[in-house]
Amino acid sequence: MDLSENPQDVEFRLEVRQFLATHMPAALRAKGFALQKPDKNDLVSWQRILFEKGWGAPAWSKEFGGTGWSVNQQLIFEEETFLNGGPRYVPQINMIGPVLQRFGTKAQQDRFLPRLIKLEDWWCQGYSEPGAGSDLTSLRTQARRDGDHYVVTGQKIWTSTAHWADWMFALVRTSNEGKAAAGISFLLIDMKSPGIRVNAIKGIDGAGTLAEVFLDEVRVPCENLVHEENQGWTVAKYLLGFERSGQAALGQCKFFLELLRMLANTPDGTGACMMQQQGFQQKFAEAEISVMAHEWTLLRMLSSTAAGPQFSMLKNCGALLQQQLSKLMLECSNTPTSGESKTKNGSQDIQLPDSAAIAKNYLDFRKVTIFAGTTEIQKNIIAKSLLGTPSN
Ligand SMILES: Cc1cc2nc3c(=O)[nH]c(=O)nc-3n(C[C@H](O)[C@H](O)[C@H](O)COP(=O)(O)OP(=O)(O)OC[C@H]3O[C@@H](n4cnc5c(N)ncnc54)[C@H](O)[C@@H]3O)c2cc1C
CATH class of the missing domain: 1.20.140.10 (Butyryl-CoA Dehydrogenase, subunit A, domain 3)
Structure with missing residues (x-):
């Protein structure tokens, strides 16, 4: 088996290397080598630089502004970025981005994707709950239908960067009938909604990038449901595929x-x-x-x-x-x-x-x-x- 890089990949690697040498902010590189975590400003600024270059979203289709890179090219970019002290792509881009492209309505795609690729909106992932981590389908956060809204009550935990977030994509329970996975829906929740409280959790390293999120009768418009009601597990698994592939x-x-x-x-x-x-x-x-x-x-x-x-x-x-x-x-x-x-x-x-x-x-x-x-x-x-x- 020949795993050597083809000439196009060699050329691509050189292009990436050149770009990183000239465009990566020195302060960001310095943080990487000093093993300091980049903050939100660092990540947003870097994402905008990548966006300007047309490299904002490696796993998106070209139609939505993705790079169209092969998997090998994505790996080359990641490797070269790390070796320059840079950060990995902000995970939400390769999580909620592909989900909206596959399952979102046209209105959801038009509203959220152009802002996501520039990180004008910061997203967090509301999957885990106390008692529902590995066994995610046992989640209990309830969403009850009330006219053209869902009313969401429950708690999420280990929600990375929730305190930076404008939006959360969340798994909620819309039915208790049948198998646990069958009653889950996938909602987009505005973090500025009344009834949301975020508490930072200090990690073992002293950093505060984790959080718990409390939702108390939070009203979410039904237009923020992704895919169909009670079909959220299909969406959740699709997203996890992108999360795990990296x-x-x-x-x-x-x-x-x-x-x-x-x-x-x-x-x-x-x-x-x-x-x-x-x-x-x-x-x-x-x-x-x-x-x-x-x-x-x-x-x-x-x-x-x-x-x-x-x-x-x-x-x-x-x-x-x-x-x-x-x-x-x-x-x-x-x-x-x-x-x-x-x-x-x-x-x-x-x-x-x-x-x-x-x-x-x-x-x-x-x-x-x-x-x-x-x-x-x-x-x-x-x-x-x-x-x-x-x-x-
Ligand atoms: C840094 C960090 C960031 C995170 N960010 C997010 C986020 O942004 N959004 C989000 O939703 N979640 C996030 N999480 C939560 C993460 O997904 C959960 O911690 C993970 O799924 C494990 O769940 P748990 O913590 O409830 O542990 P549990 O599932 O309770 O597991 C406890 C222990 O039991 C073991 N165990 C459980 N079930 C089995 C089994 N069937 N067989 C054998 N062993 C088992 C586990 O391996 C583990 O050792 C984050 C976690 C960390 C550490």
Whole structure:
């Protein structure tokens, strides 16, 4: 199997590299290498730059302003962006965007998509609830019909960036009849509606990007229903497919590997560096080989038409690798010079992260084995597929 890049992809990679070198704001790049999270302003500004270039939405069809990139091109863009210290695409673009294109009415598409691609509206995902995470169909937030409105009451939790959001796409229960999945509907909820309260939740790393959202008799116009009433589970699964397909996190893994290489080669006060230690060299080599193997697995899966639990395997592999690399960075964080160290990335000076940022990053990346389907849930999917157990 030949997995080398074709000439068009090589040319595309050079174009992306050139664009990033000239257009990515220096402050955004610096945050990436310093392992600091970009804030909303950083992300909106970057998205507008991508939009101006025509690169606002890689997974959208061209008709709606998407890039029309192949999957390989999407991977190349992601990898090059990460290696430049940049952020991944804001997830909502590749979540609610494709959903509205597939299931939205013309009015919903016209109203929301042009604003979404420029991030004039910030969206959050209201799926999880207390008691309904892995077992999402047991969600209890109720939406009762009242004339031309739904009246929504309940609670969502772990809603990323809800306190930044203008809109939430939410799963709500519109019927208690039949199977749990059969009574779910997909609603677009204006976060400025009366009856909505958002509480930030501090994460293990001290950051406050998670939130819980309380909905008390919130009136949502029926025109904000996506697809049909009680058919929301179909929409939810379609969206989850887009959410999970990005979870191989190859670009993130490659970035962590490069950052680790820089940290491990940075001398401490005595002139020694971690990379000189044989034990560390071996761990680094193992991690590097694992990243290469992950890349080959991803490319092999993308080039095959065989159906199977690919997303689950890639998600688990990528998640474990991100955690392994963030842990190895922790081993490099105790040198007296960490935080003051500069190095080169190509022609650019890079300020390396300090030990506090490395520790926060290590803690933050505990999340990757939880969100978008926990490791155990992915293993269940893999086992059911391989052992032939019927899925429920
Ligand atoms: C950083 C972060 C961001 C998030 N952002 C969002 C967001 O924006 N919107 C949103 O809706 N949600 C979001 N989530 C929530 C996320 O989707 C849930 O945390 C996830 O689905 C797990 O659900 P839970 O937390 O309720 O855990 P549970 O489902 O209660 O699981 C608890 C433990 O039990 C295990 N377990 C559960 N069921 C099984 C089973 N059948 N077999 C074996 N083991 C099992 C799980 O693997 C886990 O270890 C986010 C979570 C995190 C960590």
